[in-house]
Amino acid sequence: MQPIHEHHFYQYLSCPNWIYWEREEWKTLEMLERRLMMDGLLPEMNRKILESRGYDEVDEEDHEEAFARTVQLMEQGVPRILHGALVHGRYVSRPDILERVEGRSRFGDYYYVACDIKRSHRLTREAKIAGVFHAEVLGLIQNTRPTQGYVMDPKGDVQSFLINEIEGEYHLTLLRLEETLEGDKPREFLSSHCKRSPWFAHCKQGVESCDHLSRINRIWIEEVEMFERAGYKRVSQLAKVKSSTLEKNVPGMKLERLRFLHRQAQSLISGKHDLVEPVALPSAPVELYFDIEADPLRDLDYLFGVLEIENGKETYHAFLAKSPGEEGEAWAKFLTFMAEHPGPVYHYGWYEIEVVRRLAQKYGSDEALVEALLKRMVDLLGLVRPKVIFPLSFYSLKDLAAYAGFSWRNAEASGAGSILWYEDWLAFNDEKKLKDILEYNEDDVRATYVLKKWLEEYAT
Ligand code: SF4
Incomplete structure (x- = not known):
């Protein structure tokens, strides 16, 4: 046992x-x-x-x-x-x-x-x-x-x-x-946790081949059960049904939610994105794209990567803590750089906002500077999620930027992988690992930029 x-x-x-x-x-x-x-x-x-x-x-x-x-x-x-x-x-x-x-x-x-x-x-x-x-x-x-x-x-x-x-x-x-x-196989249900699992590829294939409703991004188990009770067990079934019939057959679900899930199913089947509402994207002569690399094992944020776009010219800046003791210095340099470069600061997801608040507190940073930065930050994921439906089960930066045509230099690179690279760098002083991390971070900010350009073209 x-x-x-x-x-x-x-x-x-x-x-x-x-x-x-x-x-x-x-x-x-x-x-x-x-x-x-x-x-x-x-x-x-x-x-x-x-x-x-x-x-x-x-x-x-x-x-x-x-x-x-x-x-x-x-x-x-x-x-x-x-x-x-x-x-x-x-x-x-x-x-x-x-x-x-x-x-x-x-x-x-x-x-x-x-x-x-x-x-x-x-x-x-x-x-x-x-x-x-x-x-x-x-x-x-x-x-x-x-x-x-x-x-x-x-x-x-x-x-x-x-x-x-x-x-x-x-x-x-x-x-x-x-x-x-004992051998009782649990039901497969795609969720945002899947990507943490080494068995994800295994499951994804199964869920996709049986066209399970959990292919729909962020659908709840309870919602799947409501559809199943009404006789819709596959995404293709859901996509095909007329809205009026669906509304009659699934009366327990809020109408707005039902319509959104229906459109998601249709997008998955057609393979085309669907614009729910135009996305408002601030733009300026200088735009910044921002991404952080962290090592949660040390409660450390060690790389603040920024892509600066000035009249089409692209420059990548890295504020890097080569050792845990340098986090404060990298953070201070990053803050100064941001104060000297006005314009919207695009990032993907909530993490960057959380870190800016946390490190400002940790290092007693100038409140006015931090507040000004927070006001300029634009979370692309938060903007996109309710307004654009993608024909995808997952809305990670990797998924959406790939849809927009971006590819990472290292296809295997991941957030979890970069943590292990940083640990390797600290343990063995392996410069190659540091280079890989910088490349990965640069690709992340470039991917955010490509996604923003795609949104300007197709979703504004
Ligand atoms: S990979 Fe995802 S779908 Fe498969 S069992 Fe794990 S959580 Fe469920």
């Missing part, structure tokens, strides 16, 4: 078939990939965060050895254990921190609670479910199940949640995970 670790919950929740396809042969994820998937940080970052509080660390890699050492430390009643292991039957839980609190357990007048360190400042559903898993295994080991779970952010701030609030969902997920391991 394969052991179940907390990262299997993350895997299952992002792609149920990931577990299914690997049930016979559990592929061991590399430490970096595992931490990346779980929104965790590197062990050295965890140590730094806990430095001022003090801790005993379990550094045994083997789970059984790590468990024996953890129990030893728990019996001694040390205040805090970093990277401990809890093993019970097939369950292997490795919370980042075990913290001693007052109460009763088999160890004496105290027990331990579990806390994971996550990059996200938000308490995610996945982190909570992993937290319940830790609490369950802790309960089996110390005879006291904690009532709260904890998540610490990179600043050391801790958020808590009640275990019994999410317990029901945890047990359901565990049950499904175990059934999947």
Whole structure:
């Protein structure tokens, strides 16, 4: 029987078939990939965060050895254990921190609670479910199940949640995970999580060949079920039906939403985009296209790439932190450059806005400068999504820019890949990796520019 670790919950929740396809042969994820998937940080970052509080660390890699050492430390009643292991039957839980609190357990007048360190400042559903898993295994080991779970952010701030609030969902997920391991194949349903899964290509082919309704970008499971109940099981069926018939047959769905999904289905079948409403795009003699590369394992934003377009002349500027300690300097240079170059700042998605706000706070940047920059930022994805329907299941920059005719120099490059390149650069000083990252970032801003030009031509 394969052991179940907390990262299997993350895997299952992002792609149920990931577990299914690997049930016979559990592929061991590399430490970096595992931490990346779980929104965790590197062990050295965890140590730094806990430095001022003090801790005993379990550094045994083997789970059984790590468990024996953890129990030893728990019996001694040390205040805090970093990277401990809890093993019970097939369950292997490795919370980042075990913290001693007052109460009763088999160890004496105290027990331990579990806390994971996550990059996200938000308490995610996945982190909570992993937290319940830790609490369950802790309960089996110390005879006291904690009532709260904890998540610490990179600043050391801790958020808590009640275990019994999410317990029901945890047990359901565990049950499904175990059934999947027994060979029960989960249903395929395309979602924005698919691209995180190594099995995506496998599924995509199946979903496309059966023309499943989840091919429609951002359709909800509940919406698919409503269509299925009305007899529309394939995108082609949905595309073919007359609007008036559809409106009569699917009365429970809001009309505006129903019409939008219908048009999406028609676009997928015809292979043509569909303009819902013209897109208003600010333009000026100087336009900037902006993209950030981050290393979430270090809670680091290390590259601010900008493509400057001045009267058709294209110049790429990179503000790069070659080491984590240079983030502040790269950020300051970027801010100065942006202040000196007026005009709209195009980017793709919410991340750039979030980083500008976060780094401004982190480095105490000039508020007026930051506010002026934020006002100039134009999120192309936010503009496009409600107004242009593409004949595509996914609306990532890669998908939309490819539709607009752009191709990346390195077709295999990805955000996750660039994180591993940066880690390689730091570990081995490999200049080639740094060059690959810069090329990838430059292609991203160029892709944003190509998409904007396409929108000017076809969607304004
Ligand atoms: S459709 Fe997507 S999320 Fe679902 S199993 Fe396939 S790859 Fe995973």
